[in-house]
Amino acid sequence: AKPPNMVFMLMDDMGWGDLGVYGNAAKETPNLDKMAAEGMLLPSFYSANPLCSPSRAAMLTGRLPIRNGFYSTNAHARNAYTPQNIVGGIPDSEILFPELLLQAGYATKIIGKWHLGQQPQYHPLKHGFHEWFGSPNCHFGPYNDVTTPNIPVYRNASMAGRYYTDFPINRSTGESNLTQLYIQEAVDFIHKSVGAGSPFFLYWTPDATHDPLYASKTFLRTSSRGLYGDAVRELDYGVGVILKLLTQLGVASDTLVIFSSDNGGATYAKEMGGSNGPFLCGKETTFEGGMREPTIAWWPGTVAGGTVSHQLGSMMDWFSTALDLAEIKEPDDRIIDGMSLLPILVNGTVTDRPVFYYRGDELMAVRYQMYKAHYWTWTNSIDEFNHGTDFCPGEEIANVTTHDQVNHTSQPLLFHLGRDPGEKYLIKPKTAEYIEAMKLIQPIVDEHHKTLVKGAPQLNYCDPAVMNWAPPGCEDLDQCLPVPHHDQTLCYWPH
Amino acid sequence: AKPPNMVFMLMDDMGWGDLGVYGNAAKETPNLDKMAAEGMLLPSFYSANPLCSPSRAAMLTGRLPIRNGFYSTNAHARNAYTPQNIVGGIPDSEILFPELLLQAGYATKIIGKWHLGQQPQYHPLKHGFHEWFGSPNCHFGPYNDVTTPNIPVYRNASMAGRYYTDFPINRSTGESNLTQLYIQEAVDFIHKSVGAGSPFFLYWTPDATHDPLYASKTFLRTSSRGLYGDAVRELDYGVGVILKLLTQLGVASDTLVIFSSDNGGATYAKEMGGSNGPFLCGKETTFEGGMREPTIAWWPGTVAGGTVSHQLGSMMDWFSTALDLAEIKEPDDRIIDGMSLLPILVNGTVTDRPVFYYRGDELMAVRYQMYKAHYWTWTNSIDEFNHGTDFCPGEEIANVTTHDQVNHTSQPLLFHLGRDPGEKYLIKPKTAEYIEAMKLIQPIVDEHHKTLVKGAPQLNYCDPAVMNWAPPGCEDLDQCLPVPHHDQTLCYWPH
Numbered sequence A, B: 001a002k003p004p005n006m007v008f009m010l011m012d013d014m015g016w017g018d019l020g021v022y023g024n025a026a027k028e029t030p031n032l033d034k035m036a037a038e039g040m041l042l043p044s045f046y047s048a049n050p051l052c053s054p055s056r057a058a059m060l061t062g063r064l065p066i067r068n069g070f071y072s073t074n075a076h077a078r079n080a081y082t083p084q085n086i087v088g089g090i091p092d093s094e095i096l097f098p099e100l101l102l103q104a105g106y107a108t109k110i111i112g113k114w115h116l117g118q119q120p121q122y123h124p125l126k127h128g129f130h131e132w133f134g135s136p137n138c139h140f141g142p143y144n145d146v147t148t149p150n151i152p153v154y155r156n157a158s159m160a161g162r163y164y165t166d167f168p169i170n171r172s173t174g175e176s177n178l179t180q181l182y183i184q185e186a187v188d189f190i191h192k193s194v195g196a197g198s199p200f201f202l203y204w205t206p207d208a209t210h211d212p213l214y215a216s217k218t219f220l221r222t223s224s225r226g227l228y229g230d231a232v233r234e235l236d237y238g239v240g241v242i243l244k245l246l247t248q249l250g251v252a253s254d255t256l257v258i259f260s261s262d263n264g265g266a267t268y269a270k271e272m273g274g275s276n277g278p279f280l281c282g283k284e285t286t287f288e289g290g291m292r293e294p295t296i297a298w299w300p301g302t303v304a305g306g307t308v309s310h311q312l313g314s315m316m317d318w319f320s321t322a323l324d325l326a327e328i329k330e331p332d333d334r335i336i337d338g339m340s341l342l343p344i345l346v347n348g349t350v351t352d353r354p355v356f357y358y359r360g361d362e363l364m365a366v367r368y369q370m371y372k373a374h375y376w377t378w379t380n381s382i383d384e385f386n387h388g389t390d391f392c393p394g395e396e397i398a399n400v401t402t403h404d405q406v407n408h409t410s411q412p413l414l415f416h417l418g419r420d421p422g423e424k425y426l427i428k429p430k431t432a433e434y435i436e437a438m439k440l441i442q443p444i445v446d447e448h449h450k451t452l453v454k455g456a457p458q459l460n461y462c463d464p465a466v467m468n469w470a471p472p473g474c475e476d477l478d479q480c481l482p483v484p485h486h487d488q489t490l491c492y493w494p495h
């Protein structure tokens, strides 16, 4: 039988609490709420990292960033990603599940932000995708093409233009039709793939909810939540378009659709960031707000509608799930952190397994069953905080949301996420509950450290010469910028 | 035509974020979630006060506590209620909507906590109810019948026994079958009323989620959230029983059912309190966590299923709605703060109106449209806080969650609850947005103060002689305790 199609919708910096079905008071996500009503809600689902690049690399490789190299050793426990001066990217030695799907006959496409390296050898078409429409990096400024070039938007292996100049985002109003382009690309790809009769994998990953926010004119000022909500509404609309199309084309019952986000809402962006519902802090942190993701699975006829699974899930599980669905053997020459969610999706079974919360090179916390043990705590430096960057606005838990890196490994901070999802009330050491819980968790942590083979860190070096000055295809567009001299230095990761 | 039946389910200290449909991660409220799927969700619905007695008095009278007398002038802006040494209660001059329903031929019953005064002249049967099964006060200790008597449980006008002795609550395990009794009472009343053919009003108000928490053996240790979650699960089960019965008896289409809570989750109770989702602080405060209530309306065939109304609603609206449904003229000799929600329920219309947040004798804040202006801020005294009572655990917004009573009337603190439901990000005065919003709000506040006629405060005096030593009916049970001498003093309201 033909293996099922897969559509993975991965949002950027969207929070657990941004969806109506996950308790957002604005209730402005009717299509996602409908998707949940027709599918499975996974309220205990985690990204592998509290920020974009390592989270995305982990999802595609099924491996923790500490294994696949998406971390830095420049300083302890730092959040590192792929700004456009990053030298590294996804190593060729890593296997991305789209590579295996492609070998198995899938048509594969990524629409949106890649973030696994912007040098050409790291691009999607070198790592499992037939097609790409989107950008290698975030759509940051400074918009002048002098200190840094504007980020290119690619169509497949060649640039199609740049943000701001060719793909406008109005910096004062946030108006941009990019999400509409990404929706149209998805529609076209699905049409084409269904017509061709081959199974397809679509990785749909728009970035409208990543600061600087944007929405098209149709959606601007339509949300009670401001520009952030406008972006959410437009993405929700896009989800509706895609699900409706799958149904209309008669392939809904052959297609697993996953919706999730790459990391928690960016609470540091204040009103311009997402909501993490009842959870503590947000993006960049290993508290629940940083890594709990608003996840929905949809597969009419296979995944029962209106169900909820309390499975502790990880974005890395989509690697194993995709291979399972395509009946591809999982690589056995490396540790895979994901597990196939097929039994959960189909039968609603639940399997005990730990969740690891990493920040850079450090295992900060571990969840097992309802317990979460923090081995290290850190928000950001007191210096950053005093300059106005607050990862936990309005939230301060004494000895937990620390501005020093605090080592709790001799006596981890323990929370019960059922009674206390906000990580507010420490379970006292020496209590029977603490001792019993740590008896479960500590061996898992010891085993993890003992068997861990760290990948070579890919996010240590930065160099202005590797920026998107002259991307492939720039000649045809007459958009090549002069490349500065190499000046490779250790990247500075402040938090 | 026969007017519709009404069932108002009012929970005790349950938080907005405790229901699956309102974003609780445990998703342990399948019956409430189903109720919402078949009815209307009202995510912007408010109690009239952040604690029990005034909230309940306001719901039943349709009037703010400052008008109906459920406040104290012993000190400024204090939360006052009806402990069993309170002298006052609901004044005869107040009209409760069940009185009017009763006159119009409704069978009326309250099951659960009354909290409008424990002296016999204040009891439910004197204020509009044919029947009562429940207690006048909270089921607090100290359980010794010496310094205070245990709280009586009434059947109609006579006591049927007392908490702990006759209606057990196991203080170490929380085991108690009270919620089961309250469910059975509801079932019996509905059966009887449907059989009799008269319209009925059931006010179902169990208190299992009010500290000290309890649940029956069947539900104990079944929740991932601990004893609080056990209580929620049992109440959710009760909701399911009642809705199913209405359907089975063929009266669902003739019955408006409302679910809500009397005030926000008791965050000061830590893991033993409810969740207020993304909202700030909880019970006792005039932040959103103190007064935003998890509200659902259900009326198959009349209220469209799966709908959401963003109407700013108030518990006091049920007064006007009940009269509207029963085609009873609203009293015109007094100000009624409620408005009929019938157009909202039936047609989904939305009407602009303010929400007033009172604490005792002070108007602390006002919401209009998406804006909320704080005229006063206070959590609790620094002394109480330093002794371990924290109304905002882990949450601290500088100059907002103040431990002094701070007067902001000359320049109210303004928040936009759409972009910022957590009341974290002050809108700066002098900005156009601030000026425009305050142009809307200030005239409303001025008008409110100008037209306000305060009721005589009922919650100023306390006296050990008025406690439940010798409730009506105690003779028959041989449970009369000696009544101490009168010693009337001003009640002490610490916060």
Ligand SMILES: [Ca+2]
Residues within 6 Å of the ligand: A011, A012, A013, A051, A052, A210, A262, A263
């Ligand atoms: Ca991100």
Ligand SMILES: [Ca+2]
Residues within 6 Å of the ligand: B011, B012, B013, B051, B052, B210, B262, B263
């Ligand atoms: Ca209460």
